[in-house]
Amino acid sequence: MSPEQRLIRLITLKLIPFLILLYLVAYIDRSAVGFAKLHMGADVGIGDAAYGLGAGLFFIGYFIFEVPSNLLLDRFGARRWFARILITWGAITMGMAFIQGPTSFYVMRFLLGAAEAGFFPGVLYFITQWYPVRHRGKIIGFFILSQPIAMMITGPLAGALLGMDGLSGLHGWQWLFLMIGAPAVLLAWPTLRFLPDNLHKVKWLSAEEKTWLAGELEKDKQEYAQTRHGNPLHALKDKRVLLLALFYLPVTLSIYGLGLWLPTILKQFGGSDLTTGFLSAIPYVFGIVGLLIVPRSSDRLNDRYGHLAVLYALAACSMFLSAWLSAPALQLMALSLVAFCLFSTTALFWTLPGRFFTGASAAAAIALINSVGNLGGYIGPFGIGALKEYTGNLASGLYFLTAVLCFGLLLTWVVYQRLERRHAQQQVSMGNA
Template identity: 45%
Template sequence: MNTAIEKQVTRKIFLRLLPLLICLYIISYLDRVNVGFAALTMNADIGLSAAVYGWGAGLFFVGYCLFEVPSNLLMAKVGARRWIARILFTWGLIATCMALVQGPKSFLIMRFLLGVAEAGFFPAVILYLTFWFPVRYRARIISIFMLSIPISLAIGAPVSTALLQLDGLMGLKGWQWLFIIEGIPGVLLFGVVLKYLPDSPKQAAWLSDEERQWLVNELDKDAKAHPAALDGQSTIWKVFCNPSILALCFIYFTATAANVGLSMFLPQMIKQQGFTGMEIGYITAIPYIVGCIGMVSIGFLSDRFNKRTAFVILALLLIAGGLGAAGWLSGSNLAIIAMCVATVGIMGCKGPFWPLPALYLSGSSAAAGIALINSVGNLGGFFGPGIIGVTKEMTGSYESGLYLLAGLAILGIFTTLIFISDRGKAQKGLPVSDAVPTRG
């Protein structure tokens, strides 16, 4: 193996693609969760109850789910550069227009439309990264890309809280300024994506012929070494009915329910402990700063030991233990430590999880399968805040909701143990003839 050219190519790709993709996902994720900070004042202004807010916050993921698979299939036809740019412009526009909501009905409609607009972005990026990085790099690369989430929340927490202080400026509420200022970057970066994001290595003028050939050879070797159970000629129906793909959907559902349920209500949980103003923003950032460390560490260890399922199980254990302890310690400052543990699991799950679909899918089936996993899994984003909102109204506290999400993570552990294997295709006992190696 030519280690010199390997280091040269991977470094080049990393520096050319990852900073822009990370920037885009930071903006994307902040635009979907900044409603958690807006809720500190918005709910009272437009008359949202805890239950309506919870289901509305999660309604984003219903629109996201319905349009995820067709969006990702269109990306495969249109090309990553143009399709990601389109998604970026649309979600930026709708995120900005969230400032126009006036009551429960308009709030629910706009959250649904925001999900429709953003559908396809994340699975498009995950699939896109498989065009550029060999298998042995993917967990760490995905972990680094997924740093966008805790970074967006760590930065967004104090920034969003500060924007609420603009209340009354030019006759607008603070939460309206929050949506406007944090939504505009999505619109402005539309042209940057069109100019700087190549569709594939063939369009990358910054790769030499030798570098491009090395990359193609490595990706071909991976395809032959890890033949997928479902290839590019498989029907969409086969992808959707595959037991392991459905299991991956549920596992991601459990992690997403915990992630979104916690992030949408964390500022309000901290406020309930007696903190106010900028204190809420700074304390909210703490679990996500810790989550950054956990995410990178688990991703690198997963690559180092070439163990995906073991580290997914570890992450789910941290989620269950952290959320359960946060519920038990509710009202105490120690609950923040428990939330940090849960966030390490929530963030750390993503690195070892997302290389798993490539063990079962290749070619065009990968576009459909990854989109299916992400869309169905993201329905957890509807369930998580919804269940916390409902239990908060029923019991007057957040404990029951946290316990339910912890229990869901435990179900995810059993699902992983039963249905998922690092060997991929062999888990399902499909004949080798069903696997036609293609570069995914």
């Protein structure tokens, strides 16, 4: 193992497992509403369309507050800002146990999105401060493992907690929100205690290692002609940022649209809540496999767009089959292949912004891309709910997601032509100068 590999491995072992744990808790908190919906709707009067609207309002709060949150992270440091996010989102998740109807459901989902805003893009920005570009595909893939792992855990955990119905006079879905919100609050102190703000403040790197790593990050700025705006808010007007935000929209729309309705899809197979919970874990096993294989392949071949095109095409075909097939086993296989593609696509996409931006500009750019892209988290659940209510069939929502993924395939070619060609021209101009 080379000195560089040993250093990257050390940084990864020190940082990534803890960040995976934090995001795992976040993802469980935001997605458990899909299981709560199985009984919550009847108890407090929330129908399919109201559920879809409320589930999606999380991302409106996220959209509004994400850029300010990431800029405050750059100002106050990851350690303190992540701890603040943990406390607020955990408390609001626990508060979801006491909703009384559609209005309070809408308000709490919006507040949960506002509280969590900045965490995911904050971690992505944090990674750009520790890893050279050539290592980020694999590292982001490791971090995003927390998404399918969380969904694997959420299913059986939610099924078990829903079974606590009647204990201490609370419904099962109320126990679900209380039990999954508490860990976020409890993890705030370890975050303040153990998470470093930047590489210059850690004691487990030598002075030589810090100097080498800072030099490699500086080389990336020169090699990729990364942009640092004088005012980081100017990044929000950069056409590259807006194009990347549009490019991110199809994958988030599909992940959240499918994820928040997956328990309902699987419940149609028949079986108990616990059985549905265990079945829902299967697609996310395939998501983990994809994250362990595809980003490594992309790093090794130094190819992002070819991999993204194949993943979007395969995801679109699989999503179509999940709607068209009627046999539960075949439908579950198709959904598993969709998960394999979507989570891998997320990891590869997030290697792109760091190629073009650095510093506070990167923080603002990543936050805007994620906030605009996460509008798909509103459109997806709400669109599927509205289509289901209009047609009486969930398959119509899956066909809608198929069209969205085809749009993502088209955008892969557009982004490659617009961004990579421009980047190549900049490199030629720099060389001639």
